[in-house]
Amino acid sequence: MGSIDLRVSKRLLWVGGAAYPLHNIVRVYTLTVRPRRKDATIRFLKSTTITLATAIALTILSAMTAVASGEAAGLLVTFVWLGTVAAIIYFFVELVLVLSAQSHFVLAVETSGASTAVVTSNNPHHLTQLVGHIVHAIENPEFEFHVTVGTINISPKNYYFGDNVNMYGGTGNVGMVSA
CATH class of the missing domain: 2.30.29 (PH-domain like)
Known part of the structure; x- marks a missing residue:
C-alpha cells in the first residue's frame, strides 16, 4: 500500500x-x-477444463491424422501439452493471487x-x-x-x-x- x-x-x-x-x-x-474468491475459483475451473478439453481434442485429432498418414505426430502433441501445462500454471497463479488477497x-x-x-x-x-x-x-x-x-x-x-x-x-x- x-x-x-x-x-x-x-x-x-x-x-x-x-x-x-x-x-x-x-x-x-x-x-x-x-x-472475488468464488468467482476466481470458478474462472480457474472453467479455464482449466476448456484448456484440457482442447488439448485432448487436439491430441486425438493429431493421433487420427498420424494413423491415417502413417507419420508420427509426437512434436505437435508435445507442443500442445507444453502449452496446456503453461496455461494451467498461469491460471493457478491467478487463482492463488485472488485467494491470498486481503x-x-x-x-x-x-x-x-x-x-x-x-x-x-x-x-x-x-x-x-x-x-x-x-x-x-x-x-x-x-x-x-x-x-x-x-x-x-x-x-x-x-x-x-x-x-x-x-x-x-x-x-x-x-x-x-x-x-
Missing part, C-alpha cells in the same frame, strides 16, 4: 494527480472491498461520469471522517483541507466493489442473487 495526497482546494478534489470537480461528485462513502476498507468517491476514486487507510475511523470533510467541502465552497492517505490498486475483476443490485427482467443483466 502506497501513500497519496487527498486535498480539496478551489472546488476541486485532488486524489494524487487526478482532479474531480466537487460539483460532479454524486456519492462519497466507505466500504470494504472483498476479493479485504480493504476504502473510501470511494463516485462522479456523475464513469470515474471512481478509491483510497484507503489503516484507520477506518479516519476514512469516515474524510467522508464528512468531503461532504462539508461540497456544501461549503470556501472549505479546503489536505491529508495523506493510502492508495491501492484493485482490479474490479478480482474484487467486489460497490452495491449489489437484484434485477428482474431485461436482457444481458449481470448481478448477484442474495440468499
